[in-house]
Amino acid sequence: MIRISHASKRYSGGLVLALDRVDLQVAKGEFLALLGPSGCGKSTLLHAIAGLVPVNGTIAVSGARVEGPGLERAIVFQDYALFPWRTVLDNVAFGLEVRGVPARDRAQRAREHLALVGLEEFAERYPAQLSGGMKQRVAIARALACDPDVLLLDEPFAALDAQTRETLQAELLGIWERTGKTIVFVTHAIEEAVFLAQRVAVFTARPGRIKEIVPVDLPPDRAGRDVRGTPEFAAIRHRLWVSLSDEVRRASQEQRAHPGAPAPGDVRPGILGALHRVLRRGLA
Numbered sequence: 001m002i003r004i005s006h007a008s009k010r011y012s013g014g015l016v017l018a019l020d021r022v023d024l025q026v027a028k029g030e031f032l033a034l035l036g037p038s039g040c041g042k043s044t045l046l047h048a049i050a051g052l053v054p055v056n057g058t059i060a061v062s063g064a065r066v067e068g069p070g071l072e073r074a075i076v077f078q079d080y081a082l083f084p085w086r087t088v089l090d091n092v093a094f095g096l097e098v099r100g101v102p103a104r105d106r107a108q109r110a111r112e113h114l115a116l117v118g119l120e121e122f123a124e125r126y127p128a129q130l131s132g133g134m135k136q137r138v139a140i141a142r143a144l145a146c147d148p149d150v151l152l153l154d155e156p157f158a159a160l161d162a163q164t165r166e167t168l169q170a171e172l173l174g175i176w177e178r179t180g181k182t183i184v185f186v187t188h189a190i191e192e193a194v195f196l197a198q199r200v201a202v203f204t205a206r207p208g209r210i211k212e213i214v215p216v217d218l219p220p221d222r223a224g225r226d227v228r229g230t231p232e233f234a235a236i237r238h239r240l241w242v243s244l245s246d247e248v249r250r251a252s253q254e255q256r257a258h259p260g261a262p263a264p265g266d267v268r269p270g271i272l273g274a275l276h277r278v279l280r281r282g283l284a
């Protein structure tokens with residue numbers, strides 16, 4: 001479904017190599033997690049698949065080269081990105097409106113997708129009247145309403161409290177099982193990756209490369225049982241923890257060796273970025 005070949009990305013006039021010749025394939029209907037230390041390029045890769053960030057190399061979805069955003073790919077962001085002036089129903093219907101779907105059809109499809117995330121009672125509310133978890137459910141319903149082949153999620157649950165986060169993880173698994181969508185999910189939380197994904201692609205510290213791909217062989221119906229408490233879950237979690245902590249250590253060693261260099265995840269272009277780095281060095 002998704003084929004990424006030699007994808008590289010530089011920012012800040014070439015100063016920052018965020019992605020370095022990444023090769024990756026995602027099968028149709030697969031749930032893949034991208035896991036890596038802060039600033040390793042996970043979001044850059046996800047946004048490149050979405051067509052929001054141009055990269056060198058090629059990214060193809062269903063055989064067609066990605067050259068910009070497309071309706072067959074939908075993205076969900078950490079900060080929900082809902083339109084505050086639109087009702088919940090109108091937020092979910094937004095993509096259908098852009099596609100020119102007639103008003104009656106789009107209201108019906110938006111309601112169906114609100115039901116999928118358990119929010120049909122809240123159709124006429126506004127985003128400001130919802131909790132964080134509910135907002136993210138609306139964002140997921142909006143992404144799914146246009147029936148994309150690929151659902152891209154960029155740390156969608158990172159801002160939520162632990163309880164809500166677990167609930168939404170289970171709901172997302174249920175949605176994936178019911179819809180059969182291909183999902184790529186960015187996270188830096190190991191347990192989240194193990195709970196959700198069929199495979200976990202571990203990134204190196206910047207410049208981002210795929211260090212290894214770890215299969216998650218857990219029994220089905222993860223949401224219906226305490227899979228996090230099983231020895232199999234613990235073993236995969238530990239393996240990923242070792243892999244990831246090597247990268248975090250490597251990133252901080254590099255930072256100590258080159259204290260003037262921009263820190264991963266902390267690269268800000270322009271004069272403000274330079275000022276920030278000088279201040280940070282001064283404080284350190």
Ligand SMILES: Nc1ncnc2c1ncn2[C@@H]1O[C@H](COP(=O)(O)OP(=O)(O)OP(=O)(O)O)[C@@H](O)[C@H]1O
Nearest residue numbers: 011012018038039040041042043044264265266267
């Ligand atoms: N628009 C930009 N301009 C300059 N540098 C950028 C830009 N976007 C990202 N970067 C830099 O590229 C590198 C990769 O960023 P990216 O956001 O893809 O990493 P990430 O793994 O998703 O990080 P995090 O988990 O902290 O969100 C980082 O060093 C970041 O500072």
